[in-house]
Amino acid sequence: MLNAIDKQILKEVADLEGIPKGAYNIRKNGELQGREVSANINIETNEKGDGIVIDIKPGTVNESVHIPVILSQAGLHDTVYNTFIVGEGSDVTIVAGCGIHCGGKESEGHSGIHEFQIKADAKVKYVEKHIAIGEGAGRRILNPTTKVFMAENAQAEMELTQLGGVDEAKRFNEAEIGSGSVLLITERVMTEGNQTAESRNEVKLTGTDSKTNIVSRSVIKDNSTQDFYVNLTAVARCYGHIECDAIIMDNGRNQTVPALRALHPDAELTHEASIGKIANDQLMKLMSLGLDYDAAVNRIIQGFLR
Amino acid sequence: MLELKNISFRTPESDAGAQSLADRDIIHNLSFTFESGGFYAITGPNGSGKTTLAKLIMGINEPTSGKIIFNGSDISNLPIHERSNAGIVYGFQHPARFKGMTFRDLLSIAAGSDDEEKLVEIISRVGVCSLDFLDKPVDGKLSGGEIKKIELATVIAKNPKVAIYDEPDTGIDLWTIGPMVELLKREQKENKTTTIVVSHNKAFLEAADTLLLIRDGKIGYSGDLAGAVPILEDLSVCTLNELCQGEDDAQCYR
Numbered sequence: 001m002l003n004a005i006d007k008q009i010l011k012e013v014a015d016l017e018g019i020p021k022g023a024y025n026i027r028k029n030g031e032l033q034g035r036e037v038s039a040n041i042n043i044e045t046n047e048k049g050d051g052i053v054i055d056i057k058p059g060t061v062n063e064s065v066h067i068p069v070i071l072s073q074a075g076l077h078d079t080v081y082n083t084f085i086v087g088e089g090s091d092v093t094i095v096a097g098c099g100i101h102c103g104g105k106e107s108e109g110h111s112g113i114h115e116f117q118i119k120a121d122a123k124v125k126y127v128e129k130h131i132a133i134g135e136g137a138g139r140r141i142l143n144p145t146t147k148v149f150m151a152e153n154a155q156a157e158m159e160l161t162q163l164g165g166v167d168e169a170k171r172f173n174e175a176e177i178g179s180g181s182v183l184l185i186t187e188r189v190m191t192e193g194n195q196t197a198e199s200r201n202e203v204k205l206t207g208t209d210s211k212t213n214i215v216s217r218s219v220i221k222d223n224s225t226q227d228f229y230v231n232l233t234a235v236a237r238c239y240g241h242i243e244c245d246a247i248i249m250d251n252g253r254n255q256t257v258p259a260l261r262a263l264h265p266d267a268e269l270t271h272e273a274s275i276g277k278i279a280n281d282q283l284m285k286l287m288s289l290g291l292d293y294d295a296a297v298n299r300i301i302q303g304f305l306r
Numbered sequence: 307m308l309e310l311k312n313i314s315f316r317t318p319e320s321d322a323g324a325q326s327l328a329d330r331d332i333i334h335n336l337s338f339t340f341e342s343g344g345f346y347a348i349t350g351p352n353g354s355g356k357t358t359l360a361k362l363i364m365g366i367n368e369p370t371s372g373k374i375i376f377n378g379s380d381i382s383n384l385p386i387h388e389r390s391n392a393g394i395v396y397g398f399q400h401p402a403r404f405k406g407m408t409f410r411d412l413l414s415i416a417a418g419s420d421d422e423e424k425l426v427e428i429i430s431r432v433g434v435c436s437l438d439f440l441d442k443p444v445d446g447k448l449s450g451g452e453i454k455k456i457e458l459a460t461v462i463a464k465n466p467k468v469a470i471y472d473e474p475d476t477g478i479d480l481w482t483i484g485p486m487v488e489l490l491k492r493e494q495k496e497n498k499t500t501t502i503v504v505s506h507n508k509a510f511l512e513a514a515d516t517l518l519l520i521r522d523g524k525i526g527y528s529g530d531l532a533g534a535v536p537i538l539e540d541l542s543v544c545t546l547n548e549l550c551q552g553e554d555d556a557q558c559y560r
Contacts, residue, residue: 303406
């Protein structure tokens with residue numbers, strides 16, 4: 001049964017008001033809470049029993065899968081290995097995410113290892129939100145890993161969001177992009193208090209005419225720190241771009257390290273990175289439209305992390 | 307209606323620290339009253355203090371001394387947003403660009419409503435922006451002209467009593483300047499908007515009821531355009547010829 005806190009977490013991480021339509025798998029405190037498959041999307045526990053395999057049939061279009069994780073048991077550190085097989089020519093949305101409710105002194109954590117095998121001509125949108133709530137003093141730890149392997153002419157759009165509440169996050173994203181395939185990654189992270197977040201990304205453009213755009217938006221409040229590393233390697237004629245922007249507030253600290261490696265003469269790689277406070281001209285503009293200083297800051301941050 | 311009383315604005319020379327001896331007067335003991343519903347053009351040579359003066363009215367710059375009275379109230383110490391909510395709105399010469407903010411967002415903030423019908427009504431009232439602008443991000447990808455049109459629309463959406471436009475024609479194509487002048491005249495006439503335009507453009511100088519010529523931080527002239535023409539012509543003549551003329555090491559001292 002889902003209690004009020006579970007429902008709140010589901011709403012925040014997966015925009016769900018209750019049990020979703022279509023295929024889903026809800027995991028709570030390391031155990032299966034509910035599962036539904038559809039004619040085209042199968043979900044099974046993997047052989048080892050430490051995760052699930054989501055198998056999307058070739059040609060499946062306009063369907064979605066929700067696989068939220070709820071954690072509300074003090075002292076629990078849950079690790080799952082989930083594999084997504086996105087069949088040829090399919091077009092699907094996958095909504096993942098983890099919500100921690102911490103009510104006690106002990107820490108709680110979740111490590112989700114998600115592997116995507118995206119077959120030729122498939123299109124997938126992956127939305128992953130991480131939140132942590134609750135009044136407990138225990139540390140909330142989220143260490144997600146995402147591995148993406150794309151065949152030919154596939155498209156993947158990944159939105160990875162963590163907006164506050166998480167004390168410690170270590171993210172690792174890895175991708176290999178085949179011929180004619182396009183991978184778009186947008187990572188949005190807001191930290192506050194004494195939180196730390198680290199994101200490491202290894203993206204390889206392996207196929208001819210493969211493309212990627214990696215966007216990172218960071219807001220670092222109070223005494224928190226965020227570090228963002230990305231290594232973009234090209235071994236074929238391809239195009240890749242990295243865009244990292246960090247807004248520092250209070251005593252926040254940030255390290256942003258984009259690296260480009262072209263191992264093919266026709267590789268085209270670019271990056272732009274910026275770290276700084278909220279631009280004064282943006283504040284002036286919103287204040288000249290009637291917002292006070294705090295409201296102007298909020299609107300700028302909201303937009304930046306949207 | 308909007309009265310500037312003995313306004314001065316002084317700033318430290320950038321390379322001389324905060325020593326008062328090295329301070330530079332940008333605006334010097336300037337007084338002027340903008341009458342309600344009037345159309346004013348502020349012009350003058352580069353560096354004369356036009357933009358500084360406009361920013362002093364908006365509260366972006368704080369005067370070193372003097373007072374600003376708006377509809378009988380002293381607004382000299384009011385922050386920008388309070389002046390805005392009192393009816394003074396400013397169109398920037400170089401508008402801010404945002405990551406993650408659309409024209410719709412800015413327009414909604416200005417209009418105080420995100421009602422689609424209301425926003426569409428504002429866009430048709432402004433005329434110079436097309437409807438498909440609405441969901442455009444106001445970021446670095448917009449052209450100089452596009453962002454200026456958006457800036458203009460956000461000012462009008464706020465329904466200002468006093469609208470200040472700092473060089474509204476920067477980056478605007480020749481075909482839009484005429485409609486832009488007509489728009490500001492229409493807003494002045496229909497909504498009684500007191501309009502203050504900082505510009506060098508003849509189209510705006512001709513549209514204004516009163517022209518303010520700023521020189522060295524003071525009002526060198528105020529009145530109609532006809533009276534200003536001889537002074538403007540004089541300003542366009544170089545007085546440094548003796549210094550720069552010659553075949554060797556010729557350079558411009560202006």
